[in-house]
Amino acid sequence: MKIVALFPEYVEGEENQILNTKKAIGLKPFLEEKGHELVILTDGEADLDKHLADMDIVISAPFYPAYMTKERLEKAPNLKLAITAGVGSDHVDLKAASENNVGVVEVTGSNTVSVAEHAVMDLLILLRNYEEGHRQSVEGEWNLSRVGNDAHELQNKTIGIFGFGRIGQLVAERLAPFNVTIQHYDPINQKDNEHSKFVDFETLVSTSDAITIHAPLTPDTDTLFNNDVLSKMKEGSYLVNTARGKIVDTEALVKQLESKHIQGYAGDVWYPQPAPADHPWRNMPRNAMTVHYSGMTLEAQQRIEEGTKDILNRFFNNEPFQDKDVIVDGGQITSASYNAK
Numbered sequence: 001m002k003i004v005a006l007f008p009e010y011v012e013g014e015e016n017q018i019l020n021t022k023k024a025i026g027l028k029p030f031l032e033e034k035g036h037e038l039v040i041l042t043d044g045e046a047d048l049d050k051h052l053a054d055m056d057i058v059i060s061a062p063f064y065p066a067y068m069t070k071e072r073l074e075k076a077p078n079l080k081l082a083i084t085a086g087v088g089s090d091h092v093d094l095k096a097a098s099e100n101n102v103g104v105v106e107v108t109g110s111n112t113v114s115v116a117e118h119a120v121m122d123l124l125i126l127l128r129n130y131e132e133g134h135r136q137s138v139e140g141e142w143n144l145s146r147v148g149n150d151a152h153e154l155q156n157k158t159i160g161i162f163g164f165g166r167i168g169q170l171v172a173e174r175l176a177p178f179n180v181t182i183q184h185y186d187p188i189n190q191k192d193n194e195h196s197k198f199v200d201f202e203t204l205v206s207t208s209d210a211i212t213i214h215a216p217l218t219p220d221t222d223t224l225f226n227n228d229v230l231s232k233m234k235e236g237s238y239l240v241n242t243a244r245g246k247i248v249d250t251e252a253l254v255k256q257l258e259s260k261h262i263q264g265y266a267g268d269v270w271y272p273q274p275a276p277a278d279h280p281w282r283n284m285p286r287n288a289m290t291v292h293y294s295g296m297t298l299e300a301q302q303r304i305e306e307g308t309k310d311i312l313n314r315f316f317n318n319e320p321f322q323d324k325d326v327i328v329d330g331g332q333i334t335s336a337s338y339n340a341k
Helices: 024-032 046-050 070-074 094-099 112-127 130-139 144-148 166-178 201-207 227-231 250-258 298-316
Strands: 002-006 037-041 057-060 081-084 103-106 158-162 181-185 210-213 237-241 262-267 287-289 326-329
Touching: 002 024, 024 037, 024 298, 057 298, 070 094, 081 298, 094 103, 094 326, 112 130, 112 166, 112 210, 112 237, 112 262, 112 287, 112 298, 130 144, 130 287, 158 166, 158 201, 166 181, 181 201, 227 250, 250 262
Parallel strands: 002 037, 002 057, 057 081, 081 103, 158 181, 158 210, 210 237, 237 262, 262 287
Antiparallel strands: 103 326
């Protein structure tokens, strides 16, 4: 079989990284000994299009995705499987995949701890006004009034979690010791737990001092946080997004930050990815953005390697995938997360 994979390009000296074009999460020897062909791409557009006609499997990481659109899927008659080397398969047109009988699977759970830790870090960075304090240290300033004017404690704040699956629950667990009130909204998980209380979406938006997003990108969450929703957030509140960039409306977010209705924004997800150099989120006020790396810790990368190889082994041996990993199977979108309303 011909397997096409898109990974971030290898950088000399970065030997710890395994999710790149050089090490390719160990897939080269793994596939060669099984007699399969592996083609590694560095460009998700023109290079990918060259292989559509005869590839059997496509693999890409959500940090650096191969966008499998309806048009591309229809030009790939041999394609049987799209694997996300990580979590989040929104770079694949799931409806088109189901219509073309292309299976979609991901390594569910591989980076949940990493992303949850990153989200908690982002909340602290925003509330403590870390970015301004760090800027002053780099640029030789010592303006305590400027940095202290917008520095807050996390304790006694109300934190809203949008999406209460594996990652959302880990975030709540890690936030609980900070003596905060935690509430969540999730169309699937509408139950309270020991750390968080379920509320409706409108309550979450209007009463949270900070909201952190942990939902998949679906037709229902696409630009859900538009200007209308953002304007209903508490004056001076904060927003963290380590889920998918397209859940938040790009221009509306800039507008709300410029007006100071939203005090700060942090996250690591963009749309598109990689983000262009002129993406407006790069220069908007009071942001603590990073490139998409929250789920790329070395520990997560190891789990991604193990999970991707497990998926491939099951496919080659005609064995069923683990239920948790399946997004599209047998011409149906089977994942509850991508079917939620």
